[in-house]
Amino acid sequence: MDPVSILLGGLSSGMVLFIVSVGLSVTMGLMGFVNLAHGGFAMLGGYVIVLAMKHWGLSFVPALALAFVVVAAFSVVLERLLYARLYRAQELDQVLFTIGLVFVMTAAVTLGVGPETQVIRLPDWLRGQTDLGFMTYRTYSLALIVVGTLLVIALWLGFERTRYGARIRAAVDNRRMAQSLGIDVGRLFTVAFALGSGLAAVGGGLGAEILGLDPNYPLRYLVYFLIVVAVGGLGKVTGVFFAALLIGVLDFVLKLYFPKGGTLFIYALALMLLLWRPQGLFGRKSA
Amino acid sequence: MLETRGLCKNFGALEVAREVNFRLELGARHALIGPNGAGKTTFVNLLTGVLAPSRGSILLEGEDVTALAQAKRVKRGIARTFQINQLFxxxxxxxxxxxxxxxxxxxxxxxxxxxxxxxxxxxxxxxxxxxxxxxxxxxxxxxxxxxxxxxxxxxxxxxxxxPRVLLLDEPAAGIPSAETHILLDAIATLPKDIAVLIIAHDMDRVFRFAERITVLVSGAVFAEGTPQEIAANREVRAVYLGSALDA
Amino acid sequence: MSPAPDALQRRHRFQWWELLPWATGLAMFFAFPNYLSFGTQLLVTILFALSLDLVLGYAGIVTLGHAAFFCVGAYTVGILAQQLGWNEPLSGLVAAGLAAGIVGLISGFVLLRTHGLTLLMVTLCTMTLLEQAANMGHAWTGGFDGMPGLSFTMILGLFPFDVLYFKSQYLYSLSVLALGFVVVRTLVYSSFGQSLTGIRENLLRMHAVGAPVRGRLIVAYGISAALAGVAGGLFTQVTGYVNLAVLGLERAAGVMIILILGGHGRLYGAFVGAVAYLVLEHLLAKAYPTAWQLGLGLTLVAVALFARGGLIGLFEKLRGAR
Known part of the structure; x- marks a missing residue:
């Protein structure tokens, strides 16, 4: 494979990682909540898309939008009813609760849909190859790169240029200070949580091509999503973006050249990085 | 006994300790007072090694302990209480x-x-x-x-x-006034060779106890003397009145 | 409900009811001769959960990678037996404990400088790393398939491993568990154990009383790792095989769930949790695997929200309310 193809392949899977993980980064940064169930929302999104396309004949893009809305709404219900009770709890309780949630989601999907791997049929215009002038490449991978880039720009603008974004940044930086300035961190969190879960749902659907889609999805990729967030830094949209791309490309290259155990290096790198900079590559050190 | 020389601490541009020169004598009953935000607790954190000073040194019985870890300082006899309870x-x-x-x-x-x-x-x-x-x-x-x-x-x-040096950070805060005497009695029965530093917000509570008072304002030593001298010091009163008016 | 004023002075003395688990263990041997294979698994799991209790329940280290030490012990025994022909079971367990203990001390030294979310991540990464390494080191570990068909010499030269009925395996495991339990019990009631609970309850204060916090945690981590390693070694010996299933997030989460379900930081939580979990799993998981997972998930959510002391905590509450 030539270097450009490798880079494009890695970037496209990095974009998927980004879309799924960005919400996790913001919510963990805001509340310090250890949410191991985040991948579950991505999986649910994938299933909403599969079901909507199969049973209601929805096409791919509207199904993505539907997944966003459904999962975001569902996550708000969970957040208000359950997550909110554990904000002040110990990490251990949060870990238990979210692992339990993963089990419930996995079992529910297995019961409702079945244990087999689902395939999301891409529309014709996303299949095949696109001529880039100097080379041709898979249209879908290119589309992922475009979508991911647009998304990070939109999120960056939202974070840096809107009052809402400024509030979230303030609250990630120093929750108590933000609260004393009259920012309702609880409500902020609910909105961020919904947005993040909705994006994860979209990511689950977009990434089914690369990551697959079956009931074990949340557990299988749990460590991956967490690594992306940890490397990128909590609550840092651009940090997560670059971390996701880095890991996506690295993973792609390693799997290509060291098909057996190439991912070992990713874990080793993540481990060393976390020991060296616990706040992540792009996070700022807290005082 | 315990001494600081030119102790400074900055958090970024914020100076919370400025050139603090302070001596706690053997067996002293010393009080450190100052308005809110004067840097009293920061000073205790510097003495005990929770924070590392930006400049300056801390000496215990003439020996430099500035670089010593918290646990080592405890072993050498510096003990503290916290302004907000830190219990198991x-x-x-x-x-x-x-x-x-x-x-x-x-x-x-x-x-x-x-x-x-x-x-x-x-x-x-x-x-x-x-x-x-x-x-x-x-x-x-x-x-x-x-x-x-x-x-x-x-x-x-x-x-x-x-401890040989006991640092009490606002020990009476939160104790009902009917029970403060238990605290004061306990302090009164301490061996005479323990140096005690009480950190307090206001003068009244420490008046009975302290033989010497240091007033800290904005991270710097503002005045030092016997309780009578401090009580008579107009500038100290102005600082307190000023901060009382601000509050 | 407050403990009695002299609870501290008395708690290390053995109570009559503390004989119950062991009496039950022996009674099981005679009452259910056909379930001894299951019983042996149960005993191994209790030992594993007990080792986790030391770090999670007492020292308050939230780790997701404890299965790593179980794995080190399991593979140590496996590799010794297969590659070096070292089949003597007792020395095998000692080797498993030592290997896992050393790995525990080293990883504790490196990892325990972090805490909170980072600690969770680095323990998870370490375990995944080990999993990948075991998968790659095919020549030594047998890769994904592991090492089947391991055989061991007689225990103490007297009792052969019994492939059909697990009689000697059961009693052997019960003895190892009893030994491990005495170690953990002695530790948690000692001054060392008391200081671990101090670290769990208030780190800031523990520093302020001059305790060498990190050193204590590393030692506790090492001991706990050694015990988990013994449990892993025992697993390999009694089953006669080892493969990658001993590792991974599901196994690590599983043992944590068992401990929490029983009640962490409570010494007997590992026993109660393992019995409840494995018996239910045994009855439900094969027939209704999905329902089992659903029930487990719901139980975890409920425990996290309402019953943080686990089953023993619930029992304590009921007794206190009476």
């Missing part, structure tokens, strides 16, 4: 005090003998618990105690380290 909340009063006493006696890492068989630790803990009139609460968990009583456990833990 799920454990009993007895266990709380025993943990401190075990560390002082160097048996905190002993694995074979049961903590309940350490007669020396238990006896010392019992003595301290009696001294702070906590005898009826020995077996109660911290979370079951009213805040004022918890405050006394805080003192018992510090005394359990048999």
């Amino acid at each position: 909340r799920g454990l009993t009063v007895q266990e709380n005090v025993c943990i401190a006493v075990s560390e002082r006696l160097g048996v905190g890492g002993a694995m074979l003998r049961s903590a309940g068989q350490r007669a020396d630790v238990l006896a010392e803990a019992a003595r301290l618990i009696e001294m702070l009139k906590l005898g009826n609460d020995t077996g109660r968990r911290i979370i079951e105690l009213p805040y004022g009583r918890q405050r006394l456990v805080e003192i018992a833990i510090a005394l359990g380290l048999s």
